[in-house]
Amino acid sequence: MLTDIHPKLPMRDKNVTREFYISKLGFQIFGNADYDGYLMLEKDGIQIHFFEFKELNPKENYGQVYIRTDNIEGFYQSLLDTKTTIHPNGALEIKPWGQKEFSVLDPDTNLLTFGQEI
Numbered sequence: 001m002l003t004d005i006h007p008k009l010p011m012r013d014k015n016v017t018r019e020f021y022i023s024k025l026g027f028q029i030f031g032n033a034d035y036d037g038y039l040m041l042e043k044d045g046i047q048i049h050f051f052e053f054k055e056l057n058p059k060e061n062y063g064q065v066y067i068r069t070d071n072i073e074g075f076y077q078s079l080l081d082t083k084t085t086i087h088p089n090g091a092l093e094i095k096p097w098g099q100k101e102f103s104v105l106d107p108d109t110n111l112l113t114f115g116q117e118i
Contacts, residue, residue, distance in 0.1 A: 006040075009063045009110045010053035014039050016107050017050055024084040025104075025112075056108055063110035072100050072116035079104065087111070094118060 011017040014037070021027040021041050030040040030047055037052035046067065069075055076092045086092075090103025090113070101115040 006047040006049050007065045008049045008051055009065065009106075009108070010056050010061060011039065011050040011108050012052075012054055012056050012058075013107070014050070014052065020107050021048070024079065024082050026078065058107075058109040061109045063108070064113070065110070066113045066115060069114050069116050072102070072114060075114060076102055 018029070018039060018041070022029075025043065027041040027043040027048070030042040039050040041048055041050070048065065072092065076086075079086065084104060087103040087105055090101075092100065092102040094100050095115075098118055099115040100118050101113055103111055103113040105111055
């Protein structure tokens with residue numbers, strides 16, 4: 001039986017990635033070990049893991065994660081409050097498939113889409 005998923009995304013600089021996810025998105029460090037070239041973050045029971053890929057060209061990165069929420073409007077406002085840049089094509093809106101969604105890009109252009117069923 002499958003019980004959970006922890007996506008792994010590429011990062012060029014661990015410090016930059018950690019700072020963005022903590023200060024802009026409200027994540028926290030998961031665990032107490034600091035692994036070289038690896039980062040684990042969590043928020044509200046979900047985890048995202050990152051592996052170091054120093055040669056990553058952000059223009060060629062297609063990393064994507066879809067994250068469900070039960071308070072999309074509140075979370076969206078919290079990102080606006082921290083001056084987090086919303087993806088130019090990803091403002092909060094109702095999609096034809098019945099989800100209210102918005103998207104952001106992290107420093108390595110991993111696309112994070114947040115959605116809530118309406």
